[in-house]
């Protein structure tokens with residue numbers, strides 16, 4: 001766990017849900033509240049489908065996550081055009097919604113547990129700090 005949690009004010013932080021917030025709800029509750037109380041912005045970006053919005057919002061409230069917006073995945077045919085032509089794998093093109101939304105929100109960091117998401121960010125958005133779920137910041141330590 002990060003020990004610099006009080007020094008991250010003013011950041012624009014993105015959080016995945018499953019395997020990230022769901023795996024460390026107390027940590028992400030604390031992180032989200034700290035970011036927001038220091039004038040930062042928290043957005044939740046999940047590959048859960050739009051029709052789970054009600055259930056998902058209730059869960060985020062249960063976990064006491066403070067956030068400004070919640071992006072849930074749209075069907076593939078609505079987002080397939082977002083990824084550059086060089087991304088040929090259909091799943092990576094589907095996941096591109098995370099990159100696209102993170103970019104539109106100008107995020108400074110994004111927390112996720114999925115290796116494919118992490119490598120997409122590292123390859124295409126090096127300016128966004130990608131953090132392995134749990135916040136240790138060491139991508140080779142789970």
Ligand SMILES: [Mg+2]
Nearest residue numbers: 016018019113
């Ligand atoms: Mg996940």
